[in-house]
Amino acid sequence: MGPHVAVIGAGIIGLSTAVLAQEKIPGLQVTIISDHFSPQTTGDGSAGLWLPYCLKQTPQSDILHWSSKTYNHMLNLWKSPEAGDVGVSLIPYYKLTKKAGGADMEQPEWTKVPVAHHIISSHQAQKLSSDNDSKLTGGVHFISFTLEPSYFLPYLLKKFKLNGGKVLHRKVENLHDLCGQQYDVVINCSGVQARNLVGDxxxxPVRGQVLRVKAPWVFHAVLEDKDEGNYIIPNEEYVVLGGTQQEGNWNTKPDPTDSIAIHKGCCKLIPGLKEAVIMKEWAGLRPGRPKVRLERECISDEYGNALEVIHNYGHGGSGVTLSWGCAHDVAEILQDVLYNHPSSVKLSSKL
Structure with a gap:
């Protein structure tokens, strides 16, 4: 038998990590442990847009590295015969601003990744403003993708099981509870629950609330350039309207006040949305952190049982955007832990 790895968490980060680990390390046994699977994950409520968002002090070099791998993976999925099954769509994206000097807005490193990236001039912004109720000064445009977790997560889970993966439906209260068990390495993809799981x-939580409306005439994504700016993202069935970015708020029930503000703000960006029927309201918790944590750690319990852990959490509002890139880095660390610098690891194949 090959080495045995446990992945904690079955969201977009956990499932991507588990599947890629299987692909990169032949013979690896992988078990996913989680109390929430699709459609009960945070990702299931998100629109799945590729866009680095809500990442605070995560280094730009890391964002560029992880997001580019995910973008290329989405591009390959979009070209594949499986595109319809996985829920991937190519989508034009506009980020618009009302700030003075909008055409000179800062361009972060990751804007090198998407194709057809260009600056929206003040003249173009004025033309866009004439179509809505906003006084726009500039923005950016590029080609992005949506990878809808409500489609992609079941696809990944099915693929994981076909590759021989196992699942356990239970909550891990403390990472030390897994010391001394059958796992050679544990990969922590617990999202916002990492706060309690590892005492971080x-x-x-960064609370996000969205509306889903019936608006089949909307074909492009729009985001307003401000801290709690509104956004409009078409999905397969509905158009997602957002949003909120409420740090420290654990409420997962839709707030009527937020719904009104979201609808009003999005209708300013695309007035035609006033005619759209609201189908669903949803709120979820993004795993906020000063920066993404992706690193190796060795822990031990009170009996001296050591356990190698790879942390992969704190992706803010960019779980989908960073998922495949982070999974690649985890797989590389995992190979190093198992075969190059095993430290406390006792491989199952040698027991």
Missing amino acids: NSVQ
């Missing part, structure tokens, strides 16, 4: 008080 820097992890904070």
